[in-house]
Amino acid sequence: MNEGPIRADRVITDGAAGLITRVEELAYELKIGEVMTSPAKTVTPDMRMSDVLALFRDAKVSGAPVMANGELVGIVSIADLIRALQENNTAAAVSEYMTMQVTTLEAGSPVIEALKLFTATRVGRLPVVDQAGHLVGIITKGDITRGVLRALEYDYQEEEVRKYRARHLFEDIVSDRTSLTLRYKIKQGDFAHGGNASSHIKRALVRLGASPQIARRCGIAIYEAEMNLIIHTTNGGAVRVEIEPHQIVMETIDDGPGIEDIDLAMTPGYSTAPDSVRELGFGAGMGLKNIQRCVDDMYLDSTVGRGTRLEMRIFLKPDEQLGDSSSPADRAGRNGGASQ
Amino acid sequence: MTLQDIIQQLDLTVLTRKTDFGGIAPASGYASDLLSCVMAGAKRKSVWVTLQAHANIVAVAALLDLSAVIITEGAMPDPSAIAKADEEGIILLSTPKATFEVAGRLWEMGLRTE
Numbered sequence: 001m002n003e004g005p006i007r008a009d010r011v012i013t014d015g016a017a018g019l020i021t022r023v024e025e026l027a028y029e030l031k032i033g034e035v036m037t038s039p040a041k042t043v044t045p046d047m048r049m050s051d052v053l054a055l056f057r058d059a060k061v062s063g064a065p066v067m068a069n070g071e072l073v074g075i076v077s078i079a080d081l082i083r084a085l086q087e088n089n090t091a092a093a094v095s096e097y098m099t100m101q102v103t104t105l106e107a108g109s110p111v112i113e114a115l116k117l118f119t120a121t122r123v124g125r126l127p128v129v130d131q132a133g134h135l136v137g138i139i140t141k142g143d144i145t146r147g148v149l150r151a152l153e154y155d156y157q158e159e160e161v162r163k164y165r166a167r168h169l170f171e172d173i174v175s176d177r178t179s180l181t182l183r184y185k186i187k188q189g190d191f192a193h194g195g196n197a198s199s200h201i202k203r204a205l206v207r208l209g210a211s212p213q214i215a216r217r218c219g220i221a222i223y224e225a226e227m228n229l230i231i232h233t234t235n236g237g238a239v240r241v242e243i244e245p246h247q248i249v250m251e252t253i254d255d256g257p258g259i260e261d262i263d264l265a266m267t268p269g270y271s272t273a274p275d276s277v278r279e280l281g282f283g284a285g286m287g288l289k290n291i292q293r294c295v296d297d298m299y300l301d302s303t304v305g306r307g308t309r310l311e312m313r314i315f316l317k318p319d320e321q322l323g324d325s326s327s328p329a330d331r332a333g334r335n336g337g338a339s340q
Numbered sequence: 341m342t343l344q345d346i347i348q349q350l351d352l353t354v355l356t357r358k359t360d361f362g363g364i365a366p367a368s369g370y371a372s373d374l375l376s377c378v379m380a381g382a383k384r385k386s387v388w389v390t391l392q393a394h395a396n397i398v399a400v401a402a403l404l405d406l407s408a409v410i411i412t413e414g415a416m417p418d419p420s421a422i423a424k425a426d427e428e429g430i431i432l433l434s435t436p437k438a439t440f441e442v443a444g445r446l447w448e449m450g451l452r453t454e
Contacts, residue, residue: 024360192420195399199428202403212384212405219403220379227375227396281392286376293380 026148032114033107035147036128038137042067043076045095049084052076052094063125065135066098072127072135074098104129107136111147114139166207170245170323180208180243186229186252188236191280197239198223201250208243208322214314217294218248221312224287225252228310231277233257237307245321250295250312258304266292266300341365341449343408343431346387350445352410352433355417356425364431366407368454371443375400382406383454389442395421402428412439 041059043052045068056062056078063077080097084090104127105114117126118141128137170178182204184197202219206212222239229237229252237254259265265272266288273283292298297313316322344361347354354361370382371389375396382388384405390397393415401409408431411417417425417432425432435442 024363028358028360192395194396195403199399199402216384216403216405223399223403224376224379280394280396281373281375281390282396284374284376286374286380290376290380 023148023152026151027112027115027144028110030111030147030151031107032105032109032111032128032139033136035111035143036107036137036139037143038128040065040127040135040138042135043094044068045073045093045098047094048090049081049092049094049097050090052081053085053090056081062140063138065102065127065138066094067135070134072102072104072129074100075102075125075127077124102127104133105139106131111144114144163207163209166204167209167323169208178244182239182241182243184226184239186226186236186239188230188233190230190236194227194230195223197226201239201241205243205248205322210316210322211320214248214316214320218250218314221291221294221314222250224291225250225310225312227282228252228287229254231273231282233308243322245323246316248314248316250314252310253307255307256305258306259300259302259308260304262300262302341451343387346408346446346449346451347433349449350410350435350437350442352435355411355422355432355434356430359431361431364407366451369443369446369451370453371439373439379404386454387446387451389439389446391415391439393417393421395424397421398425398428398430398432401425401430407431408433410435410442412437412442 041055041061041064043055043064043066045066052064055064063075065072066074066076074095076094076098080099084092084097103117103121103123105117107128107130114126125138125140127135128139130136169180182201184200186197187193198219201222202215205215205218210218222241226239229239233254234256235254237252240251240253242249264270267285268289269285271283271285277283288300291310291312295312296315299311300308302308342362343364343366346352346366347361366387367385368383369387369389370378372378372381373390373392375392378388378390378400382404385407387408387410388401388406389410389412391412393411395418397409397417398421410433412435414434414436416434422432
């Protein structure tokens with residue numbers, strides 16, 4: 001590994017950017033205790049440097065905390081061992097060659113703290129202690145690399161397996177016409193959960209292989225429709241999304257109060273939202289207009305006293321189709337864009 | 341210009357989990373308190389400036405893949421909204437400054453509407 005400071009001017013390709021950002025995130029998410037080597041091989045101050053040599057060789061380690069009566073009193077590294085060898089003094093006690101002022105790390109701290117210390121002090125390993133200051137392990141840059149790789153592989157596999165499963169749904173299940181239906185119940189006035197249905201739908205579409213553009217258009221349309229149910233209905237309503245390889249049909253249904261004048265409701269800036277709702281930033285009178293902009297086809301049917309039904313359709317072009325029923329060339333293209 | 345530069349120069353408080361802000365380069369900026377206008381106007385990877393602080397800004401930011409939300413005039417989201425933002429990977433930043441000033445400073449730093 002490079003010992004130099006992290007360069008600010010490194011060149012990152014678009015493809016690598018996602019991965020690097022995730023690695024950096026992991027440096028904050030992973031705890032030192034999750035990646036350290038535990039328990040650490042330890043030595044005592046009265047052991048000889050020749051014992052240290054044997055330990056380093058047999059255990060394949062390059063440093064060890066020095067413990068006396070359960071307390072951390074120093075650390076001995078391969079550099080100390082080399083000094084003893086050069087001075088032909090491997091019979092000397094560990095206490096003569098060990099480094100006494102030892103910086104320690106807490107097991108509960110994020111890995112970034114270890115990286116910072118490694119960069120600042122240029123040491124190769126640091127003892128890890130628990131909150132009470134007791135030694136629980138040792139960490140090297142190699143431990144961090146392994147821990148991050150493991151976490152990345154896990155992340156990658158989990159999401160890839162989900163995407164793989166979802167993308168093959170349409171080709172694995174044979175019928176004359178296969179569709180996937182997602183249903184959500186929306187409660188009136190439930191602002192705390194506003195946007196949940198649209199987030200879930202957007203994620204489902206991405207897993208099914210929808211392009212970010214299609215997922216975004218559906219997300220926006222459903223969000224506006226979902227918020228309309230929360231803000232304007234008497235008893236809430238339902239969101240229903242039917243996904244087929246070639247189209248996405250989204251629908252919201254409620255049982256009132258109904259829209260008096262649909263043309264007026266479609267006019268940008270017109271809103272019947274009460275002030276309390278406007279204070280939250282809703283009721284701009286843009287919702288239906290936004291939906292119209294995002295979908296290919298929109299149908300709004302409403303009867304006062306009966307309820308409202310809004311249907312929105314997005315048609316997928318041949319190169320945007322969901323599932324893996326597309327041509328091999330398309331698949332190659334899609335795999336090429338998997339780093340998005 | 342990275343999010344790190346913006347956080348430093350505008351002295352913003354980071355409300356959500358710390359991450360590598362230096363690796364995030366916002367593409368553009370947008371300012372409005374009306375969520376539907378944001379839905380219509382904010383581009384992907386943009387920074388959204390608003391004084392709204394309720395949980396729905398997180399939903400909007402997530403649906404639009406925004407880089408970050410700057411909440412102005414010291415408005416403070418609920419802990420539940422912050423938790424939701426962490427879950428969705430949305431960055432929430434806070435400042436006592438008004439939206440007008442924040443937008444002006446971002447423009448001075450070179451951020452545009454694309």
